[in-house]
Amino acid sequence: MFEITGTVKKVFEEQTFGSGFNKREFVLTTEAGKFPQDIKFECVKDKVALVGALKTGEKAKVFFDLRGREWKESYFVNLNCWKIESLGGGAADAPPVDDDGAPLPEEPGASVDEDVPF
Secondary structure (H helix, E strand, O other): OEEEEEEEEEEOOOEEOOOOOEEEEEEEEEOOOOOOEEEEEEEEHHHHHHHHHOOOOOEEEEEEEEEEEEEOOEEEEEEEEEEEEEOOOOHHHOOOOOOOOOOOOOOOOOOOOOOOOO
């Protein structure tokens, strides 16, 4: 059992497969460490309903388990969410952001950090 806190970045549509299996995924951005991390979680079966209450921009605490599997000599890891707690601070509380992807201008004399996140 693991838990992590972050901001909801994206909520995907529910997926239903031919076998009757269903899942819904979402991305949580964490500020732990030097660089923000976008982490994708999934809710399956009866836990899919948990994702319906999430709103982009709100803070949430996610409780999850790690699930690993092998398929055709490849290995996959899923972060299987089983509980979500809203911590408020939704998008309505945040000022609008005009992000065109361009870097922000730096203050004169500011030090430049050349470390990359990988």
